[in-house]
Amino acid sequence: MANPIVLRSLDEIRFWSRIMKEHALFLSLGFTYEQKQLIAEAQQFIVIFERIEEKLARFSANTDIRQIQAFNNEVYQAAASIWSYKRKVLGLTLRCEIRHNNFPLLIDHVSREAAYFANRLKELNEGKLAPEPEAIIAENVFFLRIMADHAKFIGHLLDPSERKLVEQAREFSHDFDQLVFQAVDLDSMRPQSETVPMLDQFLDQNRVSVASLRDFKKTARELIEACRIKSNIHPLLADHTFREAERFLEIIDLFEASLNAQSIKG
Template identity: 85%
Template sequence: MTDPIVARSLDEIKFWSRIMKEHALFLSLGFTHDQDQLISEAQQFIAIFERIEERLARFSIHSDLQQIRMFNSEVYQAAAGIWNYKRKVLGLTLRCEIRSNNYPLLVDHISREAAYFANRLQELNRGELAPKPEAIIEENVFFLRIMADHAKFIGHLLDPSERKLVEQAREFSHDFDQLLFQAVDLESMRPQSETRPILSQFLNQNKVSVASLRDFKKTARELIEECRIKSNIHPLLADHTFREAERFLDIIELFENSLTGNTN
């Protein structure tokens, strides 16, 4: 019988290790040529997460739970390490000790994702799988902010002459800011299990908006890959943001199942 903690751990590590590796790559591409130490550190993290991906391939959903917990703990150290590195880069940037092409909000954004990954590994090692109502809202606050950030980054990295796409990105940014504010309001109300209809409506509203943004990202990714629009967006970054939107939709579905009692 498959242990759900094992299956979920492997899934989280598979998704987020690739994301962390790509974060390190994006940071390295944004540094100037004289920031060789920071570039070298980024490349070290690329290698660390590549090794994690190689080790991940040796496990399966039938692996021993204790082995997976040990692996989770090791990956946690890597996630915590890249979080520290990202926060260091953010501090250097905010103090104007370095100037690069990495937006401060982008560095903060990717550090939040590293913290999320590390926290998920700790939760799984504590055996926490099924979300509580308050966790559902907290998780949506996190991902709604991620989606709002993505829309802002896309808008700023598109060439200004791409007016229609820039305007679409701004509209998505505004929409997700509003959804985020609404989620924060709901979070402070602390709905309990008896308010499941409110949570269900909350999730459904978010799902519709995320699906729309996901489709926009998919179109943008295809246009970038085919060199049909002008931008400073790396094709891998376009795919990266698309995958994160897909991930959010998967998580919403997981939460919807938890509210209905379907944990399969």
């Protein structure tokens, strides 16, 4: 039987390496012509993560755990490096040392995802397959913020004349901001004895909201690809945000399976 750490490691690297590569592309497209060095650095990261994807194809579910741990360490270094690059760009932006077309919140957003990716690889090499119940809320907060950010970016990148879609994006932004605050409240008031029932309800509520946003992103992606709405949204960016919503739904399912398994053991 394949080692679950191996399977999860390959899955995380397959998903997040593509995300990191696309982040580098999106940042490079947002820089101005004069910012050649930053563009070149972004393009180097595209190459780095393409090589990781090529190497990933050589591994399988039956690969020895020690090889996977070594690969996790290698990818961790790449994730940590692109995180540093993103934070450097954010610092330059906030100090007004450079001006370009990447929102500061977007740069912070993509750096949070790089940090999450690096941390997941570290956890897997420590043998941590799924978070403990008390960590599930924090991870949901991370993804709820990601979804809220996506709604904000979509709203800002749509042409102002697309009033109905802009309003829908704003409504999703508000809804997910409220879910973040609700999750923070739940974390502070959660009685230890009622962990599983409360988390089950919390995850069910999040699933409904994420599925609704996922469907909105899917429609927006299809309209953008067909050139049926006016926006500054790259078709790949539309697909990128859709895939991240799909990922959140998968993670909610994993959390619920983990909670059910712990409930049975208890």
